[in-house]
Amino acid sequence: MQNLTAHDLIDRLPYAKLTTQLPKLLQGETTSPQRHVHTVSNEGEPDATLLMMPAWSQGMGGVKVVNVTPGNARRHLPAVTASYLLFDAVTGEHMALLDGGELTARRTAAVAAIAADRLGIDGAKHLLLVGSGRIASELAFAYRAVRGIETVQVFSPTLANAEKLVAALKAGGFQAEVCADLVAGVAKADIIACATLSTEPLIKGEWLRNGQHVALIGGYLKDMREADDAAMTRAEIWVDTFAALSEAGDLTQPIAGGLLHHEMIRGTLQTLCAGEAVADRESRITLFKSVGDAAQDLAAASLAVG
Numbered sequence: 001m002q003n004l005t006a007h008d009l010i011d012r013l014p015y016a017k018l019t020t021q022l023p024k025l026l027q028g029e030t031t032s033p034q035r036h037v038h039t040v041s042n043e044g045e046p047d048a049t050l051l052m053m054p055a056w057s058q059g060m061g062g063v064k065v066v067n068v069t070p071g072n073a074r075r076h077l078p079a080v081t082a083s084y085l086l087f088d089a090v091t092g093e094h095m096a097l098l099d100g101g102e103l104t105a106r107r108t109a110a111v112a113a114i115a116a117d118r119l120g121i122d123g124a125k126h127l128l129l130v131g132s133g134r135i136a137s138e139l140a141f142a143y144r145a146v147r148g149i150e151t152v153q154v155f156s157p158t159l160a161n162a163e164k165l166v167a168a169l170k171a172g173g174f175q176a177e178v179c180a181d182l183v184a185g186v187a188k189a190d191i192i193a194c195a196t197l198s199t200e201p202l203i204k205g206e207w208l209r210n211g212q213h214v215a216l217i218g219g220y221l222k223d224m225r226e227a228d229d230a231a232m233t234r235a236e237i238w239v240d241t242f243a244a245l246s247e248a249g250d251l252t253q254p255i256a257g258g259l260l261h262h263e264m265i266r267g268t269l270q271t272l273c274a275g276e277a278v279a280d281r282e283s284r285i286t287l288f289k290s291v292g293d294a295a296q297d298l299a300a301a302s303l304a305v306g
Contacts, residue, residue, distance in 0.1 A: 057295075111269060142243070
C-alpha cells in the first residue's frame with residue numbers, strides 16, 4: 001500500500017493539474033453518502049468535530065477521517081487533522097493512505113478556483129482573503145491557475161497570522177499586504193474568498209458591487225456564518241453540493257428566515273464542471289458556497305495515485 005505524504009501530494013497535485021482534470025472527474029457518477037458529523041466536547045474549550053466522508057465510484061473508493069479542533073489555535077496547532085484511505089471498490093483492497101490535510105486543502109482550493117473560473121470576471125486581478133489558516137494559504141495559488149491574480153490582501157483577526165501569510169504570498173510571487181480595513185478590502189477585490197470558522201457574518205451585502213465573485217469556504221455547520229443575509233440575497237448562488245442547503249449556516253439561516261428558497265440556488269459544482277457559465281458577469285454578484293464533498297476527495301486522491 002502506498003503512503004503519500006503532504007510533500008508527495010504537493011508534487012503530484014499542482015493546481016494547474018487539479019483545475020483542469022478535476023472537472024472531468026467530478027462529472028462522473030460517484031456515490032457519496034452525506035458525511036457523518038459528530039461533536040467532540042472537551043471541557044474548557046470550543047467543541048471539536050469529527051467527520052467521516054466516504055465515497056465510491058466504478059472501481060475505486062475512499063474514506064476521509066477529519067478532526068476539526070478550533071481550540072488548537074491557542075495551542076499553535078492546525079485546526080484540521082485528516083487522513084484519507086483509498087481502496088479498490090471491487091476487491092476492497094487498501095491501495096493508499098494519503099495525508100488528508102494536504103488533500104483537503106488542495107482539493108478545496110482547486111474547487112474554489114474551478115468555480116471562480118466559471119463565475120468570476122475574466123480580468124480578475126485583485127484577491128481578498130478573509131482568514132489566514134491552512135485553506136486560506138492555498139487559495140491565491142489555486143486562483144492563479146485560472147486567473148491573472150496580481151495583488152492579494154489578507155484580513156485576519158490575528159495580525160501575526162495575516163503577516164505570516166502575506167510573507168508566504170510575497171515569496172510566491174504575489175503583491176501582498178495585510179488588510180486592516182475590511183470594507184476597503186472588499187471594495188478593491190475582484191474575488192473575495194472566506195476561509196474561516198466564524199460564527200458571525202464577516203462580509204456584508206451592502207459592501208458588494210456587481211462584477212465581484214464571493215467564495216464562502218470555511219463555514220460548514222449551521223451556527224457558522226461568513227456572509228450576512230444581505231450578501232446571500234443580493235448574490236446569485238451556486239453550491240458545491242446541495243447538502244450545503246441543510247448543513248451550512250450561510251444558507252440554513254436565511255432559508256429558515258424565509259429570505260432564501262431552494263429554487264433560488266442557481267446550480268452546483270457538477271453543473272459548473274459540465275460547462276455552465278454565467279454571461280454578463282460584470283453586471284452580477286456571484287457567490288459559491290462550499291462545504292466539501294467526499295466525491296472531491298476521491299477524485300483528487302485518484303489523480304494523486306494514478
